Amino acid sequence: DGGITQSPKYLFRKEGQNVTLSCEQNLNHDAMYWYRQDPGQGLRLIYYSQIVNDFQKGDIAEGYSVSREKKESFPLTVTSAQKNPTAFYLCASSSYGTTDTQYFGPGTRLTVL
């Protein structure tokens, strides 16, 4: 089955820790995205990548980092510099650029202890 997978489903972080969220897709999509969703709010773009080895900051990139070493994978690291990381994190992909239909993975819920 083609799709987007994210792991883990739930993640708990202690203060001062970096954590990495995984996102993999087998749709052969060029573009991948990371969003953050807080309760009752819309999706806010953290980072996106339209091609391997290239990525751009979104609206709320501070405290986050990404890499795109393979077309299929776009991991997100939440660093200790992110002061309020508790949120639902969604990975998405699209066939080509940022104007194309985006499809979402199941999400990772991150909680800071």
Added chain:
Amino acid sequence: QKEVEQNSGPLSVPEGAIASLNCTYSDRGSQSFFWYRQYSGKSPELIMSIYSNGDKEDGRFTAQLNKASQYVSLLIRDSQPSDSATYLCAVNIANDMRFGAGTRLTVKP
């Protein structure tokens, strides 16, 4: 003005009724419009995309686009309790995809 605005709701309709969800956007140049459904605790799933003025129907769902008024809507006919979810409007604005905060719909049996 927010780039994509939706009434947060909640919108409550009885089972079998038509649910009407509305979305306005700020950029007159926008060309691509999407509706997603998001169940509580789950990720958004695509319902429909629309690119041209007018109506687009898919089963019980109809998307309506009016670019002159910068308005896109989603109608759900014969609403079912399983349609209870948050509906997100997404609009392509200046080569970025912008999402509204969503409208929470409750369909009462």
